[in-house]
Amino acid sequence: MVERIVDAAARVLEDVGYQHASTNRIAAAAGVSPGSVYQYFTGKDEIFAVVVERLGVRFAESIVPVLRRSALEDPATRTHTVIDAVLAALEAEARLLRALVDRIPTLEQQKAATAIRGRVGEMVYQSLASTPSALRHDDLDRTTWMIVELAQHLPVRYVLDQPPIAREAFIDDLAQIILGVAYVA
Amino acid sequence: MVERIVDAAARVLEDVGYQHASTNRIAAAAGVSPGSVYQYFTGKDEIFAVVVERLGVRFAESIVPVLRRSALEDPATRTHTVIDAVLAALEAEARLLRALVDRIPTLEQQKAATAIRGRVGEMVYQSLASTPSALRHDDLDRTTWMIVELAQHLPVRYVLDQPPIAREAFIDDLAQIILGVAYVA
Amino acid sequence: MVERIVDAAARVLEDVGYQHASTNRIAAAAGVSPGSVYQYFTGKDEIFAVVVERLGVRFAESIVPVLRRSALEDPATRTHTVIDAVLAALEAEARLLRALVDRIPTLEQQKAATAIRGRVGEMVYQSLASTPSALRHDDLDRTTWMIVELAQHLPVRYVLDQPPIAREAFIDDLAQIILGVAYVA
Amino acid sequence: MVERIVDAAARVLEDVGYQHASTNRIAAAAGVSPGSVYQYFTGKDEIFAVVVERLGVRFAESIVPVLRRSALEDPATRTHTVIDAVLAALEAEARLLRALVDRIPTLEQQKAATAIRGRVGEMVYQSLASTPSALRHDDLDRTTWMIVELAQHLPVRYVLDQPPIAREAFIDDLAQIILGVAYVA
DNA sequence: TATGAATGAGGATTCATTCAT
DNA sequence: CATGAATGAATCCTCATTCAT
Numbered sequence: 047m048v049e050r051i052v053d054a055a056a057r058v059l060e061d062v063g064y065q066h067a068s069t070n071r072i073a074a075a076a077g078v079s080p081g082s083v084y085q086y087f088t089g090k091d092e093i094f095a096v097v098v099e100r101l102g103v104r105f106a107e108s109i110v111p112v113l114r115r116s117a118l119e120d121p122a123t124r125t126h127t128v129i130d131a132v133l134a135a136l137e138a139e140a141r142l143l144r145a146l147v148d149r150i151p152t153l154e155q156q157k158a159a160t161a162i163r164g165r166v167g168e169m170v171y172q173s174l175a176s177t178p179s180a181l182r183h184d185d186l187d188r189t190t191w192m193i194v195e196l197a198q199h200l201p202v203r204y205v206l207d208q209p210p211i212a213r214e215a216f217i218d219d220l221a222q223i224i225l226g227v228a229y230v231a
Numbered sequence: 232m233v234e235r236i237v238d239a240a241a242r243v244l245e246d247v248g249y250q251h252a253s254t255n256r257i258a259a260a261a262g263v264s265p266g267s268v269y270q271y272f273t274g275k276d277e278i279f280a281v282v283v284e285r286l287g288v289r290f291a292e293s294i295v296p297v298l299r300r301s302a303l304e305d306p307a308t309r310t311h312t313v314i315d316a317v318l319a320a321l322e323a324e325a326r327l328l329r330a331l332v333d334r335i336p337t338l339e340q341q342k343a344a345t346a347i348r349g350r351v352g353e354m355v356y357q358s359l360a361s362t363p364s365a366l367r368h369d370d371l372d373r374t375t376w377m378i379v380e381l382a383q384h385l386p387v388r389y390v391l392d393q394p395p396i397a398r399e400a401f402i403d404d405l406a407q408i409i410l411g412v413a414y415v416a
Numbered sequence: 417m418v419e420r421i422v423d424a425a426a427r428v429l430e431d432v433g434y435q436h437a438s439t440n441r442i443a444a445a446a447g448v449s450p451g452s453v454y455q456y457f458t459g460k461d462e463i464f465a466v467v468v469e470r471l472g473v474r475f476a477e478s479i480v481p482v483l484r485r486s487a488l489e490d491p492a493t494r495t496h497t498v499i500d501a502v503l504a505a506l507e508a509e510a511r512l513l514r515a516l517v518d519r520i521p522t523l524e525q526q527k528a529a530t531a532i533r534g535r536v537g538e539m540v541y542q543s544l545a546s547t548p549s550a551l552r553h554d555d556l557d558r559t560t561w562m563i564v565e566l567a568q569h570l571p572v573r574y575v576l577d578q579p580p581i582a583r584e585a586f587i588d589d590l591a592q593i594i595l596g597v598a599y600v601a
Numbered sequence: 602m603v604e605r606i607v608d609a610a611a612r613v614l615e616d617v618g619y620q621h622a623s624t625n626r627i628a629a630a631a632g633v634s635p636g637s638v639y640q641y642f643t644g645k646d647e648i649f650a651v652v653v654e655r656l657g658v659r660f661a662e663s664i665v666p667v668l669r670r671s672a673l674e675d676p677a678t679r680t681h682t683v684i685d686a687v688l689a690a691l692e693a694e695a696r697l698l699r700a701l702v703d704r705i706p707t708l709e710q711q712k713a714a715t716a717i718r719g720r721v722g723e724m725v726y727q728s729l730a731s732t733p734s735a736l737r738h739d740d741l742d743r744t745t746w747m748i749v750e751l752a753q754h755l756p757v758r759y760v761l762d763q764p765p766i767a768r769e770a771f772i773d774d775l776a777q778i779i780l781g782v783a784y785v786a
Numbered sequence: 787t788a789t790g791a792a793t794g795a796g797g798a799t800t801c802a803t804t805c806a807t
Numbered sequence: 808c809a810t811g812a813a814t815g816a817a818t819c820c821t822c823a824t825t826c827a828t
Contacts, residue, residue: 090818188400209372209373211370219377253802255800258811265812274803275801450798451800451801459798593751635791635823636788637790
């Protein structure tokens with residue numbers, strides 16, 4: 047049931063945007079009565095918080111295996127691989143992503159978004175810490191922040207704005223940037 | 232009059248966020264009757280579109296002179312200078328920026344945002360085209376897009392998230408990235 | 417407009433009772449849009465508070481002149497006269513009274529009711545204090561409280577319950593009670 | 602089971618008032634499922650009708666023995682005794698009484714309240730009929746009605762409003778009134 | 787019989803918008 | 808032009824009641 051409501055909420059969000067995603071509309075889309083929604087959620091915003099959370103989980107479930115599988119590759123190859131996976135994961139959710147990124151609503155959900163960033167950040171941090179030899183400088187937090195922002199925002203904008211740039215070219219550029227941030231030439 | 236309303240809208244937006252920025256509240260804040268708002272704007276969204284547009288104009292008015300003044304500096308210095316100016320311009324509007332970026336509402340305003348990006352993009356394009364010698368590759372559109380995204384998103388996030396990174400360190404990193412994207416080492 | 421809404425509220429209250437007197441129904445009965453109600457009242461309860469208040473005012477406007485006019489009559493005659501007026505005033509508002517007394521809603525309105533009692537109480541107190549000679553005892557507050565309760569509750573119940581007692585007989589009995597409470601035989 | 606529900610309803614009524622005493626809340630307070638409530642009651646109002654009825658029964662169970670025990674006392678003593686008992690019975694239920702009297706809801710329950718009055722009325726009637734010698738007048742129904750209203754309303758208001766009148770003084774006054782109504786001096 | 791998830795009509799309230807003055 | 812009272816559709820949410828298990 048929670049499932050049904052969250053799915054419906056995501057669908058409605060994609061279709062009409064946050065402003066017009068009323069609880070009644072969501073309930074209708076879920077084939078559920080408005081009252082039922084409140085048996086599982088304290089209110090409208092909690093629904094969307096869960097929508098965002100699930101998106102984060104799906105995203106992580108796409109990326110983490112790739113990170114694991116590519117653990118032994120050299121940094122350059124690995125960065126390519128990971129960016130490709132990130133891009134693919136985002137492309138798979140382009141519509142929802144658009145509704146969420148372009149029309150983010152309340153602070154609560156911002157926190158959720160931040161939480162995702164945090165999780166990715168940790169992975170990046172671990173990864174960097176594990177091969178410290180050639181790091182460009184020793185301020186790991188700083189490097190991590192830059193990489194997370196780069197590896198998150200640029201792919202998102204690439205997927206949402208669909209600039210006239212070839213996918214491979216974009217990945218190349220971004221990989222080079224990230225490698226440049228992390229490691230000495 | 233348009234002035235008064237737009238200013239009031241920006242103020243209300245900063246104070247209560249998009250969700251609670253009702254037309255009536257804006258009219259009250261502007262010391263104007265609700266009816267009058269509709270003499271100058273077709274509706275609520277148009278007001279905010281103008282708010283965003285003005286923000287873009289102010290931003291451009293801050294940056295363009297710097298771009299002009301620094302036209303003869305070498306790329307490295309110039310990039311530093313410009314990033315510093317961008318950061319300063321964003322910091323000056325942090326509150327409004329937060330209200331806008333964190334709670335963006337409708338597609339219309341997205342277009343406005345995109346318009347800003349477009350303007351900055353043109354400037355970057357010009358700038359790159361004027362010193363073609365050492366460009367890393369000849370796909371100017373692609374390079375421009377990357378730089379605009381980098382030069383816009385990272386400073387915005389830096390201002391809004393206030394990560395524990397020194398201002399100078401951040402500028403250094405971003406400048407290096409952008410230079411790396413644009414020019415061969 | 418306030419007039420229209422309050423009148424409609426009283427009418428609706430009489431017809432369907434507090435439980436079913438919704439703001440929308442009141443607005444409809446007033447020939448007014450639901451939104452307009454909130455331009456003049458902060459919410460549902462405030463409307464009913466005003467309904468009660470007006471009832472109190474009308475009641476006072478009926479009784480006070482009688483009290484004044486009968487100031488020089490002897491206590492027995494005067495008591496008769498006043499009870500008769502009270503009864504008449506209550507009879508004129510029997511329907512609203514029934515809706516209000518039988519279905520009193522929130523504490524706020526209780527306060528309003530108490531306020532009325534207070535006003536009547538003062539008048540009784542003054543009246544008693546002006547002819548102290550034959551008072552049964554000197555605890556004026558106590559006597560006042562008893563009389564107010566007697567002079568208010570019994571007529572209200574008489575009007576609402578319509579017991580098989582002749583009007584004159586009831587007035588006689590109540591007058592005798594009140595006189596007995598106030599004065600020595 | 603009926604027991605459990607009615608008790609819970611009374612408790613909830615005391616705690617949150619009629620407006621917020623929802624069936625679900627009552628069911629929860631009774632440790633019973635909402636559905637079960639409808640196996641024993643036709644609906645919400647019936648629950649409260651029974652609550653009121655039980656209150657009436659408890660009240661009668663307090664008063665009747667006193668009436669019986671005092672049957673041979675002289676009228677003056679007896680009236681004192683009974684009023685004292687009435688007051689005590691009301692004081693024991695002050696919280697529920699307040700919830701009920703101050704926020705009486707539907708006509709159905711009014712009838713229940715009236716039923717209590719009726720029962721007390723009969724007892725008064727019997728009592729008066731048994732000592733007809735000195736009755737003030739021979740309209741027993743009329744006398745009964747007056748006494749019941751006096752003996753019920755004034756103690757209720759005394760308990761709920763807690764006026765600054767000593768308990769003994771109040772009993773004295775009320776006894777004198779009632780005796781005056783019933784018997785010739 | 788007991789359950790409790792599901793219901794859905796209805797409630798109070800908001801607010802973008804209009805229009806007579 | 809400016810006003811601001813009036814609008815009414817739409818919103819979020821509640822809760823008495825039902826019914827499949």
